[in-house]
Amino acid sequence: xxxxxxxxxxxxxxxxxxxxxEDRDRSRVDVLIIGCGPAGLTLAAQLAQFSDITxxxxxxxxGPLEMGQADGIACRSMEIFEAFxxxxxxxxxxxxxxxxxxxxxxxxxxxxxxxxxxxxxxDLSEMPHTILSQARVxxxxxxxxxxxxxxxxxxxxxxxxxxxxxQGSTHPVxxxxxxxxxxxxxxVRAKYVVGCDGARSAVRKAMGLRLEGHAARQLWGVMDVxxxxxxxxxxxxxxIQSADAGSILIIPREGGTMVRLYIELDALKDDERAADRNVxxxxxxQRARAILSPYQFDVKEVVWCSAYEIGQRVSARFDxxxxxxxxxxxxxxxxxxxxxxxxxxxxxxxxxxxMADTFNLGWKLAAVLRGQAAPRLLKSYSEERQAKAQELIDxxxxxxxxxxxKDRKSSEEARFQAYFQKHGRYTAGVETxxxxxxxxxxxxxxxxxxxxxxxxxxxxxxxxxxxxxxPMQLGHVLRADGRWRVILFADEGDTGAAGGAVAxxxxxxxxxxxxxxxxxxxxxxxxxxxxxxxxxxxxHLDLGVMPAALRPAKxxxxxxxxxxxxxxxxxxxxxxxxxxGIDRQRGAMVLVRPDQFVAGVYALTDHAGLSAFLDQVLxxxxxxx
Numbered sequence: 001x002x003x004x005x006x007x008x009x010x011x012x013x014x015x016x017x018x019x020x021x022e023d024r025d026r027s028r029v030d031v032l033i034i035g036c037g038p039a040g041l042t043l044a045a046q047l048a049q050f051s052d053i054t055x056x057x058x059x060x061x062x063g064p065l066e067m068g069q070a071d072g073i074a075c076r077s078m079e080i081f082e083a084f085x086x087x088x089x090x091x092x093x094x095x096x097x098x099x100x101x102x103x104x105x106x107x108x109x110x111x112x113x114x115x116x117x118x119x120x121x122x123d124l125s126e127m128p129h130t131i132l133s134q135a136r137v138x139x140x141x142x143x144x145x146x147x148x149x150x151x152x153x154x155x156x157x158x159x160x161x162x163x164x165x166x167q168g169s170t171h172p173v174x175x176x177x178x179x180x181x182x183x184x185x186x187x188v189r190a191k192y193v194v195g196c197d198g199a200r201s202a203v204r205k206a207m208g209l210r211l212e213g214h215a216a217r218q219l220w221g222v223m224d225v226x227x228x229x230x231x232x233x234x235x236x237x238x239x240i241q242s243a244d245a246g247s248i249l250i251i252p253r254e255g256g257t258m259v260r261l262y263i264e265l266d267a268l269k270d271d272e273r274a275a276d277r278n279v280x281x282x283x284x285x286q287r288a289r290a291i292l293s294p295y296q297f298d299v300k301e302v303v304w305c306s307a308y309e310i311g312q313r314v315s316a317r318f319d320x321x322x323x324x325x326x327x328x329x330x331x332x333x334x335x336x337x338x339x340x341x342x343x344x345x346x347x348x349x350x351x352x353x354x355m356a357d358t359f360n361l362g363w364k365l366a367a368v369l370r371g372q373a374a375p376r377l378l379k380s381y382s383e384e385r386q387a388k389a390q391e392l393i394d395x396x397x398x399x400x401x402x403x404x405x406k407d408r409k410s411s412e413e414a415r416f417q418a419y420f421q422k423h424g425r426y427t428a429g430v431e432t433x434x435x436x437x438x439x440x441x442x443x444x445x446x447x448x449x450x451x452x453x454x455x456x457x458x459x460x461x462x463x464x465x466x467x468x469x470x471p472m473q474l475g476h477v478l479r480a481d482g483r484w485r486v487i488l489f490a491d492e493g494d495t496g497a498a499g500g501a502v503a504x505x506x507x508x509x510x511x512x513x514x515x516x517x518x519x520x521x522x523x524x525x526x527x528x529x530x531x532x533x534x535x536x537x538x539x540h541l542d543l544g545v546m547p548a549a550l551r552p553a554k555x556x557x558x559x560x561x562x563x564x565x566x567x568x569x570x571x572x573x574x575x576x577x578x579x580x581g582i583d584r585q586r587g588a589m590v591l592v593r594p595d596q597f598v599a600g601v602y603a604l605t606d607h608a609g610l611s612a613f614l615d616q617v618l619x620x621x622x623x624x625x
Contacts, residue, residue, distance in 0.1 A: 001085070002563065005555025012147075014085065019051030019149035026056060028171050030369050032190040033057040034203050036154050038070070038134065039337030039354040040196030041141035045084055046362035046480050048148035053369050055152055056188065060159035060197075062181055064142060067304060068134020069222075070351035071253065071260060072097075075120060076429025076457065077352045078127035080359055083480040083596065086140040087127065094130035095254045101233045105243035110294045119237060123579065124428055126460050126473050132254050134351055157183040163193065163206035165320075165327045173325075173332050192365060192378075194334045196358065201339035204315060208324030209335070211342060213313030213393065219265040221284040223305035224258055231295040234259060245290040258303060263287050265307070279307035312393040315340040318357075318382035330375040331382070334361060341389040343396040352429050353392055357385050359480075363594035366482045372517065372527060373617055377439070384434050395426055430457060434597060441591070441600030441613050448588035449489065449601050451580035458592050461576040462569040464538040466546075467562035471569060474576065477531065478596045484614070488532040488604065489577070491587035495536065496546040496565070501587060501604040502532050506547035508607040514549070517618045523554045527618065531564050535577055535584065538567040 003013045031047055033040045036059035047055040073081075073090065081087040097119045106112035120129050145152040162176035171189035179185050195203020199211065227234075238250040246264035253260055263284050281302040289297050317323065318340050319331035327333070337354030361381045367373035425431040434455040436442035444454050452459060460475025478485060486509060494500040509530060517527045530549050534541055543551075543565070550564045568575045582588055591600040591610055602610045 002561070005557065005559050007557060015147045016049075016149045018151055024054050027187065028189050029054045029056050030191050031055045031365060032173070032175055032188050032193045034160050034175075034193065034195050035059060035197035035201075035337075035339070036061070036064070036138070036156075037196055037198065037337055037354065038137060038141075038351045039339075039358045040194070041138055041145070042080070042355040043194060043196065043336070043358035043362050043365075044152055044154075045141045045144045045148070046359070046482075047366060048145045048150045048152040049481055050366055050370065051149040053150070053366060055150065056155060056190075057152065058155045058158040058160075058177060060157070060180060062156050064154075065135040065138045068136075068138070069304075069306070070134040071131050071251065072349075072352070073130045073132055073137070074349070074352040074427065074429035075125035075127045075129055076432075077355055078130065079125060079457070079460070079475065079596065080355060080480075081140070082127070082476055083478060084141070084144050085479075086144065089140060090130060090132055090137070091128065093136060093254055094132035095252050097129040097131060097237050097252075099236055101236050101238045103233075103238060103240040105241065109243060111240060111242055111292070113233065116236075119424070120428055121424055123574075124425060125430060126475070129428060131251060131260075137351070157181045158186065160195075160197065160202040160206075161185075163203065163325065163333070165325050165332065167328070172327060191369070192332050192334070194336060194358070194361065194365075195339045196336050196354075197339055199338045199342050201335055203333065204335050204339050206325060207320050207333060207335070209315045209317060209340075211313035211315055211340070213311065218267050219279075219307060219309055221263045221265055221279050221287070221305065221307045222260065223263070223281060223284050224253060224260050224303040225285075225299045226257055226301040226303065227259065228298045228300060229292070229296055231292055231297065240291060242291045242293075245293070246287065248288060248291045261288055263291070279305075281305045312343045312397050313341065314386070314389045314393050316386075318386050318389075319378070321379070321382070331378050334378075334381060336361060336385075340386070341392065343393060349392055349396065349427065349429075353389065356388075356429070356432070359595050360385055362480075363482050367594075367618075370482075372619060372621075374619060377617065380437060380439055383437065387435075388432055395423060399423070430459075432457065438616050439593065439599060440597070444601045445603060446601055448583045448586060448603065449581060449590055451582075452588075452590055452598050452601060454598050454601055456598060458590075458596050458598055459580060461579045462573045463533060463566040463576055464569050465563060466534075466538050466541055466565040466567055467543055469538055471571075471573075474533065474566060475596070477529075477563075478592060480594075482594050483525065483527060483529045484594060484599075484618075485529045485531060485592040486610065487590045487592065488530070489582045489588045489590065490532060490534045491604065492535050492584045494534065494587065495541055496532065496534065496550070497542075498545070498547075502534075503547045505589060505604055505607055506530060506532075506549035509611070510547075510549035512607065513611040513614055513618075517614070517621050519621045522621070524549070524552045525554070525561070525564075527621065528614075529564075531566070533566045533568070533576060535568050537570045541565075541567060 044057045100119045102115045103111045104114045157180040158177045161178040173190045173193045175188045177186040240248045249262040251260040320333035336357040460473045463474045514528045587604045589602040
């Protein structure tokens, strides 16, 4: 974290300077977010970073979530948390899913461990797969919002009662909000509205969209319990398939004692709903005991329980183009999270994919509202995320079918395990890859960095920061601040001195595209952040010969930013150039989007190619009078 650029300030540096945005007219806002779930809070936390954007987030409940249903946090979500600055807090509190066990029917009629594997493959991410209450994740986002420049806080006891478009208005989306529990009704006019209001989304209904798909009619129960048992793997993630009592998924919870159980129940009839079965905790406990037999399972306290039927549904669009709220050529209303896709919880993707939705949308809204990009950029949200949601639906359908299969042949059970292992990258959240588009370059030279795939998230690796010899992860410089990154990976002889490829690239970009898109009164890296990584050890380079663009003067006092130059870590933990397949002879220039996805890979000399691509996305920065 960097601070003091505008002068020394004591106290907690994570509390940014207050912007006064919270004192603006709350009936006319840039963005209105409906719903305080993980999707809504991820978006609110990102938009709260920008003092020139006015945001409101409303929630029909009377206060913050106290007990969440979602608990699995994928590696990719942990990377997103790092961008917001609270990944370490999650790691400290959470259960870490290090290994997964598979149990199958034994010859004596009980169950036996068939295999035990690593849950996350080596070097998939620097972040672990963790388990933590959704309520705690909400807490961290709420704290981030409260410390941000706009000091954003949710408005509770408000639900959406109507939504319409007023064509030609500067704030074309009009939302009628109904007050609950004594709260007054309101009308809020917004430039953009985002529905993060769950599977029964009022925003989606107003858009004339619906979730399309089917239910598998398989009933499952879920409960968090405190129990005493002699089952040996109770503190490991376990997928258990019994001979005739059904299946169970064990997910240990944070704190060392609590455990979550997903328990297979009897299939629903055609005219039945999950609520019709009146599933009780006693019913779930008895079924769990039957599946775990001959092991004892004595539940001391039921913390939470519920029942659900497996279903996979997705909306055809995630914005209002062509729908009941059509607003012209560019979208003004969006849906995210459960409002546009629902699926079974056993793959652990619900909260994770919801947060990924709005992490994709947030930087795009910010870029348009701040005049950095044209409104057409917002069309890419539905195009990118709807396709990913459909992939999730297909994966979840296959996973749920295999898990609930009544075929207890060893070949079928082994097939489930093989499917689980094969799709580990998917469940870790790192498999997402966007197709070429206006914000994902086509025709790049992937051979220059074959471990940093164009369209995929930037895969971090260890580096040493040159100025202070700090060992760190390169990906941790990719903060949730709306900036594009250009990372220059030097060729093997480059030391950063004038005449080298890195210095030439810095000079060309700093005087060209970077200057063109940046306001004259802003820091030089306010829109495009230049960084460099060298192959030599950090003791063999001279900071003083590095390009000025990598040591820019910033803030009111014009202080030097010393944190843009890195070296490969040669201590044995892993050389980034080998780990990510960077061409040592030619180097590479990697363009990273604000949501940490690789937008393009270019030769270090292809300044024109990178600039031409950015011409499609970024507008010239407005000049001061």
